[in-house]
Amino acid sequence: MSGHLLRVENIRSGYVGSKVLNELSLTLDAGEILTVIGRNGVGKTTLMRTLIGVLPTDGGDIFLDGHSIAQLSADARARQGLGYVPQGRDVFPGLTVQENLQVGMQKLGRAGTAEMEMALKFFPMLVNKLKQKAGTMSGGEQQQLAIARALVGNPRVLLLDEPSEGVQPSIVQTIAEKLLEIAHTLNIGILLVEQNMYMVERTASRCCVMEKGRIVEVLTPQQLKDDGLLRRHLAI
């Protein structure tokens, strides 16, 4: 079956002596924000690392636009259009904002001026900080830089691992609005791992509940309005 931008089929993966993902499946369409929720340690970050190719799959398959990418290197997957914002954001603190963005453009293999302009259009507050060292910015600003850095790579699928973590509530709201704007205007698919209820309720087209390394339920936006249900799944 084709049609889905990203299709993950029964993948298994994990670490030496510790199986984490257990036959996990999901689909993501262009223009949609699919959230993944689940308690600490269920394997959300492992899922992200497996999708981008820094952890090998131990079974199952991953399709981007109908083509299997499960055997491709992380670099090749990035060139095919997977963008990644890791948990803890991971910007280079000693590099300036501009240099961080240039790192994000490396995979393009060209100057990427248009991509830089596009990313800065979503995050205009970065424009005045291009020469500032990333490590001197607030957590929320660094998170926005991390998203902009992924955007300059021109992704078709953007993977974000808990972008609200360590970010003050007003900036969490800003980031939610930016993600909605990015998904809609660029028509890219966003896979968003989150434990922040506001973020999930505000952004999710659908919400996958992860338990023990697999998706056990997919919630609709209607169901997400039931705070009790969401709380139970997030174990708050």
Ligand SMILES: Nc1ncnc2c1ncn2[C@@H]1O[C@H](COP(=O)(O)OP(=O)(O)OP(=O)(O)O)[C@@H](O)[C@H]1O
């Ligand atoms: N590098 C590693 N080596 C061995 N085991 C690991 C490694 N990284 C994670 N694990 C284990 O794999 C399981 C899943 O971890 P993972 O980081 O994917 O969970 P998570 O859902 O992202 O948790 P959190 O909500 O705390 O971010 C955990 O039991 C964890 O201890």
Ligand SMILES: [Mg+2]
């Ligand atoms: Mg994690």
